[in-house]
Amino acid sequence: MKLWGGRFQKNTDKKVDDFNSSIRFDKRMYKQDIRGSIAHAKMLGKQNIIPQEDADKIVAELKNILADIEAGKVEFLIDAEDIHMNIEKILTDRIGDAGKKLHTGRSRNDQVALDIRMYLMDETEEIREMLLHTLRTLLELAKEHTETIMPGYTHLQKAQPVTFAHHLMAYFQMFKRDLERLDDCRKRTDSMPLGSGALAATTYPLDREYVAEDLGFSSVTQNSLDAVSDRDFVIELASCLSMIMMHLSRFSEELILWSSNEFSFVEMDDAFSTGSSIMPQKKNPDVAELIRGKTGRVYGHLMGLLTTMKGIPLAYNKDMQEDKEPIFDCIDTVKLCLPVFCDMIATMTVNRDNMLKGSKGGFTNATDVADYLVKKGLPFREAHAVVGRMVAQALNENKSLDEFTLDEFKEFSESIEDDIYDAISMQTCVNDRKIIGGPAKETVEKAIQAAQDYLKTAER
Ligand code: ARG
Numbered sequence: 001m002k003l004w005g006g007r008f009q010k011n012t013d014k015k016v017d018d019f020n021s022s023i024r025f026d027k028r029m030y031k032q033d034i035r036g037s038i039a040h041a042k043m044l045g046k047q048n049i050i051p052q053e054d055a056d057k058i059v060a061e062l063k064n065i066l067a068d069i070e071a072g073k074v075e076f077l078i079d080a081e082d083i084h085m086n087i088e089k090i091l092t093d094r095i096g097d098a099g100k101k102l103h104t105g106r107s108r109n110d111q112v113a114l115d116i117r118m119y120l121m122d123e124t125e126e127i128r129e130m131l132l133h134t135l136r137t138l139l140e141l142a143k144e145h146t147e148t149i150m151p152g153y154t155h156l157q158k159a160q161p162v163t164f165a166h167h168l169m170a171y172f173q174m175f176k177r178d179l180e181r182l183d184d185c186r187k188r189t190d191s192m193p194l195g196s197g198a199l200a201a202t203t204y205p206l207d208r209e210y211v212a213e214d215l216g217f218s219s220v221t222q223n224s225l226d227a228v229s230d231r232d233f234v235i236e237l238a239s240c241l242s243m244i245m246m247h248l249s250r251f252s253e254e255l256i257l258w259s260s261n262e263f264s265f266v267e268m269d270d271a272f273s274t275g276s277s278i279m280p281q282k283k284n285p286d287v288a289e290l291i292r293g294k295t296g297r298v299y300g301h302l303m304g305l306l307t308t309m310k311g312i313p314l315a316y317n318k319d320m321q322e323d324k325e326p327i328f329d330c331i332d333t334v335k336l337c338l339p340v341f342c343d344m345i346a347t348m349t350v351n352r353d354n355m356l357k358g359s360k361g362g363f364t365n366a367t368d369v370a371d372y373l374v375k376k377g378l379p380f381r382e383a384h385a386v387v388g389r390m391v392a393q394a395l396n397e398n399k400s401l402d403e404f405t406l407d408e409f410k411e412f413s414e415s416i417e418d419d420i421y422d423a424i425s426m427q428t429c430v431n432d433r434k435i436i437g438g439p440a441k442e443t444v445e446k447a448i449q450a451a452q453d454y455l456k457t458a459e460r
Helices: 014-020 023-046 052-070 083-101 108-144 164-189 208-215 224-229 232-259 286-309 318-347 352-363 366-375 380-396 406-412 426-431 441-458
Strands: 149-154 157-163
Touching: 023 052, 023 083, 023 108, 023 208, 023 318, 052 083, 083 108, 108 164, 108 224, 108 232, 108 318, 108 441, 149 164, 149 352, 149 426, 157 164, 157 352, 157 426, 164 232, 164 441, 232 286, 232 318, 286 318, 352 426, 366 380, 380 406, 426 441
Parallel strands: none
Antiparallel strands: 149 157
16 A cells, blocks of 8 residues: 555556656655655654654664665665655664654655755765866866967957967856856755645644754745745756856867867867777767767756746646656766866867967958057058958968068058067967956966966865
8 A cells, every 4th residue: 555545445557656656766866865854853853743762763774774775775666656755665664653753744745845955955066076177177278278379269260369278268267157156056955845844834843943954954945835846946957057068068069170170179089089880080079079969958958847847836746756857867967078078178189280370371460460550550440441451462362461571561551660570470469468358378377377266265
């Protein structure tokens, strides 16, 4: 008979057992479920809601059950529906009547809300560590490349030269925000729902604050209806994880492009590439492609979760059991992608010569020629027009701007002198952009220093 079977005349249909059961995916919350039950039992004893010796028995046996699960000695039953009732059933089978008192003043509705909050907070910590590792990886790479000049793009057209370090540090900023977002999301998850009961709290004098403190929560939820039907924190985490994937995917896309023969800016290590079953010459950036591809499933889960929640009247409805697989898959996917991404970028070969060569084509110093003319006294709009004509002629003659002779330059403007060549070299173009946020070597070195200081405050 089911734990809730008292009012029923028939057993559930076998198909309904399978359909209704969530044990195959919610069993991963066994640790959180047991931790929550231990705290609840301790509190029931302390409040004299159940005899202290029963509470002690429950706590002791729950610890045994935890050890047995970790040793692989426990078999969960589809019939017992979910992780909550499986563990309660095992407990009762083992210690009898005392076990039957555990669920006093509690409902599975507030129990599952507690478990999923704890589970997500635990996982958030692990992902946070992985993000810190990603930030460190980017930083180490950036340190090596403050002088590695590469073209910066807009519209995927060459625009102005930057450095590879500057490009990497752009991603540092993105993943730093991702980490801050995770911390922020965790704050809203960090509220203890037990005591909300099925929906209308309970008549027992539960000590909610005691349970919260025991479990390491910083607050208790403030409305029983909200506490059992809120899954905002699940959706918020899915959104944070989507953002992480979006950033990973953009960088992956760039690495895929840069690995192509047309760019040849980077080459993935053999250990992070795959070949073709038919074309012997092929070396493909599959890892980056898979990260880009997996981004789709995480976005999909975010939309799925929003849709699942959108029409649910208060309070708990079984629809909400559908929150687990999507958020678990978001977590698994991000945890799969971050470490492999880090190792992939740490081991790739950066082709400095090709990056520099690439930065020279496409008139990436045209703005700097205009700025040169401005320094010689021309209004910027006029300078822009002059350089426009230079570019047109250089295109005709199939050369770059620095290949004009001084005489040729002077035909465009008398104020151009011999110092033009240094003023429009790639190095000058980059290193004169030293204002805060710019690509100059000295500025990026400061950004790296600031990033290192930030990491010290973010590590825990
Ligand atoms: N397995 C359920 C879930 O994941 C637990 C709560 C079930 N409560 C209920 N009254 N059916 O949401």
